[in-house]
Amino acid sequence: MNKAEILIIDDEPQIRKLLEINLESNNYKVWQAENAKEGILMAANHPPELILLDLGLPDKSGHEVLKELRTWYNKSIIILSVINNEKDIVQALDNGATDYLTKPFRNAELLARIRSAIRRNQTDNTESKKVCGDLEIDFVSRTVKRNQEILKLTATEYNLLLLFAKNEGRVLTHQYILKEIWGIGAQLETQYLRVFVGTLRKKIEQNQNQPLHIITESGVGYRFE
Amino acid sequence: MNKAEILIIDDEPQIRKLLEINLESNNYKVWQAENAKEGILMAANHPPELILLDLGLPDKSGHEVLKELRTWYNKSIIILSVINNEKDIVQALDNGATDYLTKPFRNAELLARIRSAIRRNQTDNTESKKVCGDLEIDFVSRTVKRNQEILKLTATEYNLLLLFAKNEGRVLTHQYILKEIWGIGAQLETQYLRVFVGTLRKKIEQNQNQPLHIITESGVGYRFE
DNA sequence: TTAAGATTTAAGATAGATTAAAGGACAAAT
DNA sequence: ATTTGTCCTTTAATCTATCTTAAATCTTAA
Numbered sequence: 087m088n089k090a091e092i093l094i095i096d097d098e099p100q101i102r103k104l105l106e107i108n109l110e111s112n113n114y115k116v117w118q119a120e121n122a123k124e125g126i127l128m129a130a131n132h133p134p135e136l137i138l139l140d141l142g143l144p145d146k147s148g149h150e151v152l153k154e155l156r157t158w159y160n161k162s163i164i165i166l167s168v169i170n171n172e173k174d175i176v177q178a179l180d181n182g183a184t185d186y187l188t189k190p191f192r193n194a195e196l197l198a199r200i201r202s203a204i205r206r207n208q209t210d211n212t213e214s215k216k217v218c219g220d221l222e223i224d225f226v227s228r229t230v231k232r233n234q235e236i237l238k239l240t241a242t243e244y245n246l247l248l249l250f251a252k253n254e255g256r257v258l259t260h261q262y263i264l265k266e267i268w269g270i271g272a273q274l275e276t277q278y279l280r281v282f283v284g285t286l287r288k289k290i291e292q293n294q295n296q297p298l299h300i301i302t303e304s305g306v307g308y309r310f311e
Numbered sequence: 312m313n314k315a316e317i318l319i320i321d322d323e324p325q326i327r328k329l330l331e332i333n334l335e336s337n338n339y340k341v342w343q344a345e346n347a348k349e350g351i352l353m354a355a356n357h358p359p360e361l362i363l364l365d366l367g368l369p370d371k372s373g374h375e376v377l378k379e380l381r382t383w384y385n386k387s388i389i390i391l392s393v394i395n396n397e398k399d400i401v402q403a404l405d406n407g408a409t410d411y412l413t414k415p416f417r418n419a420e421l422l423a424r425i426r427s428a429i430r431r432n433q434t435d436n437t438e439s440k441k442v443c444g445d446l447e448i449d450f451v452s453r454t455v456k457r458n459q460e461i462l463k464l465t466a467t468e469y470n471l472l473l474l475f476a477k478n479e480g481r482v483l484t485h486q487y488i489l490k491e492i493w494g495i496g497a498q499l500e501t502q503y504l505r506v507f508v509g510t511l512r513k514k515i516e517q518n519q520n521q522p523l524h525i526i527t528e529s530g531v532g533y534r535f536e
Numbered sequence: 537t538t539a540a541g542a543t544t545t546a547a548g549a550t551a552g553a554t555t556a557a558a559g560g561a562c563a564a565a566t
Numbered sequence: 567a568t569t570t571g572t573c574c575t576t577t578a579a580t581c582t583a584t585c586t587t588a589a590a591t592c593t594t595a596a
Contacts, residue, residue, distance in 0.1 A: 172417045179423035184431075185410070192397050198404040206409075206431065228482035229534070240584060241530040276541090278586075284543060294543095304541065304594055465573055501552090503575070509554060529552065529583055 089115040090204055091132075095125030095151070096140035096166065101189070105138065108193055114200075122146035129159060135204055139183075141167035141174065149177060156182040162203035166191065216251050218299065218311070221290060223251050232290060242267065243286050250300065250310035259307040283308060314340040315429055316357075320350030320376070321365035321391065326414070330363065333418055339425075347371035354384060355451045358439060360429055364408075366392035366399065374402060381407040383439065383450035387428035391416065441476050443524065443536070446515060448476050457515060467492065468511050475525065475535035484532040508533060 092114045094105050102118050109116045117134060119125035122143045129137060137155065141148030148165065155163060162184040167174065170188040178186055184203045187196060215224040222231040230237045230247065239247065245267050249258070264273045272278065283300055291297045301309045317339045319330050327343050334341050342359060344350035347368045354362060362380065366373030373390065380388060387409040392399065395413040403411055409428045412421060440449045447456040453469060455462045464472065470492050474483070489498045497503065508525055516522045526534045 172419050175417075176419045176423040179420075179427045182430075183427070194397050194401050195404075198401040202404045202408070205407075227480050227534075228528075228531070229480065241528075242585075244531075275586090277588090280542060281544085281586080284545095287543095302542070302594095467574075500575090502577090505553060506555085506575080509556095512554095527553070527583095 089113055090136065091115045091117060091134040092136045092138060092200070093117045093119065093125065093129055093134040094138045095119045095122065095143065096138070097121060097142070097144050098140070101140070101166075108197070109200075112197055122148075122151045126151065126154060129155060133159060133161070136162040136164065136184075136200060138164050138166055141165060141169055141178070149174075149181060152178060152181045152183060162206065164199060164203060216254075218251065218254065220292070221299065223247065230290075237289055239286075239289065242282060243289070246282055246286060247290070250308070254310050257303050257307055257309045261307075263307065314338055315361070316340045316342060316359040317425070318342045318344065318350065318354055318359040318362045320344045320347070320362065320368065322346060322367070322369050323365070326365070326391075333422070334425075337422055347373075347376045351376065351379060354380060355439075358384060358386070361387045361389065361425060363389050363391055366390060366394055366403070374399075374406060377403060377406045377408060387431065389421075389424060389428060441479075443476065443479065445517070446524065448472065455515075462514050464511075464514065467507060468514070471507055471511060472515070475533070479535050482528050482532055482534045486532075488532065 092109055094102055094116060096102050096105075096118075097120050099120075102120070106116050106118065117128055117132070119128050122145050125137075125139070125143075137159070139148055139151060139155075143151065148167070152163060152165070163182065164185045164187065165178045165183045166187055166189055167178075168189045175186050184206075185199050187199065215222060215226070217223075220232050224230070225248070228244065230239055230244065246263070249263060249266055260276050260279055261273050263279055264275060268275065268278060287294050287297050287300055290299055299311055301311060303309055317334055319327055319341060321327050321330075321343075322345050324345075327345070331341050331343065342353055342357070344353050347370050350362075350364070350368075362384070364373055364376060364380075368376065373392070377388060377390070388407070390403045390408045390411045391414055392411070393414045400411050409431075410424050412424065439451045440447065442448075445458050449455070450473070455464055455469065455472060471488070474488060474491050485501050485504055486498045488504055489500060493500065493503060512519055512522050512525055515524055524536055526536060528534055
């Protein structure tokens with residue numbers, strides 16, 4: 087499982103550093119922005135699992151940032167603020183904040199609220215899946231459908247298909263595929279790969295003699311479309 | 312649109328009255344329970360949109376009530392408590408509390424947090440029973456029927472079936488199932504799982520040799536349909 | 537055209553899955 | 567306190583699916 091990514095938008099370097107240390111030691115990947123403009127840009131380019139937003143930013147009110155984010159960003163946003171003012175808390179929550187903590191905050195509590203917020207994300211989210219023509223690969227449920235029918239793939243076949251699907255359009259060398267699927271010791275066992283490409287094609291291709299999904303790049307490897 | 316229903320579980324009459332007045336004037340329908348037993352019963356009979364749960368109940372610890380509710384209730388639960396103790400807050404949030412407010416709380420803030428919690432609810436659906444083909448699982452009464460006949464399942468069998476039912480269509484790895492049912496120390500005891508899948512199949516499958524509900528994903532785990 | 541590369545098939549080996557059954561822990565009933 | 571019965575754990579035998587390997591056949595690129 088990958089690390090959950092958290093974006094901190096706060097202008098105080100000490101706070102950012104404190105959060106960075108605590109979050110990274112709890113296995114989160116941390117991104118940082120020191121003003122509203124930068125924060126919105128970063129969130130847009132690379133949407134994180136959760137945003138920690140300070141209300142007191144230099145270039146724009148945090149409430150405005152929150153509203154702007156909420157026009158398109160629907161994961162968790164937790165407000166951090168020195169303002170312990172009822173009106174601000176109410177306004178932030180009504181504008182779609184997931185939670186509100188006043189500084190100084192207790193670290194364990196922040197972590198618990200982050201876990202709670204991320205947990206909630208995961209159930210709300212629509213499942214991530216990939217559709218390639220007649221194929222539909224569901225990464226969460228670990229199932230593959232072709233024309234709505236569930237395909238019966240072995241563990242190795244599924245792993246191979248997953249690798250292909252995550253590198254759609256890219257030529258993968260035999261060596262690379264062998265290393266990823268069978269481990270670093272198997273990079274010369276090209277034969278394994280050929281057999282498994284065979285069985286996979288039998289299951290996912292309409293016409294085995296003219297494969298549309300797994301394309302052979304002779305002398306190099308395979309490409310998935 | 313109907314009024315959203317809120318269940319208050321708190322033993323202090325003054326607090327209940329205060330909440331009742333405030334919530335009803337904000338267009339919520341309010342239900343009240345003065346102890347854990349009554350609260351759980353009311354929640355089961357008539358699942359509300361949100362539960363306000365006091366941690367200091369006379370008959371049972373609020374943490375236990377929370378855990379019990381969370382086995383089947385997946386809408387919002389906001390904790391109200393006089394305890395402003397970091398450990399309790401963390402524990403409650405990790406047990407699935409949506410939010411945590413310490414008494415005395417500010418009324419407008421509570422209302423904002425309630426709005427926020429209810430807003431988040433609307434995407435995920437609560438259901439107290441699940442029908443899968445000839446199977447009918449009732450999460451509240453913890454009973455399972457097949458073709459209208461009540462099946463006699465042991466505690467472990469029921470827990471396993473519950474886990475499967477809540478992850479319908481998804482492949483669950485052996486490790487994950489073992490962790491969920493037998494706890495974090497049992498992740499290598501694949502054999503337990505196999506035995507229990509065997510006994511479960513005997514009870515829920517029409518034809519044991521061609522299981523329709525619990526599908527084996529060899530080398531990976533099981534999938535429930 | 538020819539050598540290297542790719543596919544296909546099938547059989548043996550291995551890891552994984554099912555099933556039955558016995559012993560132990562525990563709770564309910566006597 | 568003893569018995570009874572249920573459920574859980576553990577072991578072992580058997581069965582099955584999957585992986586590996588080799589060999590025959592086909593395709594591609596120089």
